[in-house]
Amino acid sequence: MISKKFVSFVFYMAFGLLSVTYVSAGEPKKIPMYTFSEFEHWLTKDTDSVYVINFWATWCAPCVKEIPDFEKFNAQYKDQNIKVLFVSLDFPNQIESRVVPFIERMNMQAEVIVLNEPNANKWIPVVNDDWSGAIPATVIYGRGFYAFFEEELTFQDLEETILPLIQ
Numbered sequence: 001m002i003s004k005k006f007v008s009f010v011f012y013m014a015f016g017l018l019s020v021t022y023v024s025a026g027e028p029k030k031i032p033m034y035t036f037s038e039f040e041h042w043l044t045k046d047t048d049s050v051y052v053i054n055f056w057a058t059w060c061a062p063c064v065k066e067i068p069d070f071e072k073f074n075a076q077y078k079d080q081n082i083k084v085l086f087v088s089l090d091f092p093n094q095i096e097s098r099v100v101p102f103i104e105r106m107n108m109q110a111e112v113i114v115l116n117e118p119n120a121n122k123w124i125p126v127v128n129d130d131w132s133g134a135i136p137a138t139v140i141y142g143r144g145f146y147a148f149f150e151e152e153l154t155f156q157d158l159e160e161t162i163l164p165l166i167q
Contacts (some may be wrong), residue, residue, distance in 0.1 A: 034117075039087070047142070049082065062135075071108060086113070
């Protein structure tokens with residue numbers, strides 16, 4: 001797990017682009033970059049969907065390990081009003097050199113954004129009061145349900161948490 005201080009350091013050192021385009025499944029896609037205030041609405045959408053928001057980075061081994069399970073879950077349940085969002089905490093100035101090649105190599109199909117917010121001590125407790133700042137971290141909410149996980153999740157973990165919400 002990555003410490004809160006390290007995540008803060010990453011964001012203090014970061015600078016970057018507004019968005020970067022990459023090609024997946026033959027179509028160009030953009031990786032939008034948001035400040036926390038621009039991103040925050042993702043944490044409170046009031047719809048019939050279930051939202052799975054995963055905070056990760058290419059340099060985080062447990063994050064990289066769980067991505068195929070999230071992608072498998074996204075593919076298997078994409079028609080069930082489940083929205084998977086990957087929130088990259090990579091250095092914004094490394095999007096083209098690290099994140100885009102990683103997304104292409106992993107054939108990531110779920111939506112990916114980059115969070116470009118230097119004050120992690122301000123936004124981490126807004127995501128969840130109990131979050132130490134370590135990643136991977138996942139918020140799952142919708143249909144009167146909220147859960148926060150500061151750990152690596154498997155496909156089975158996702159199914160056990162989310163399937164009761166959509167049945």
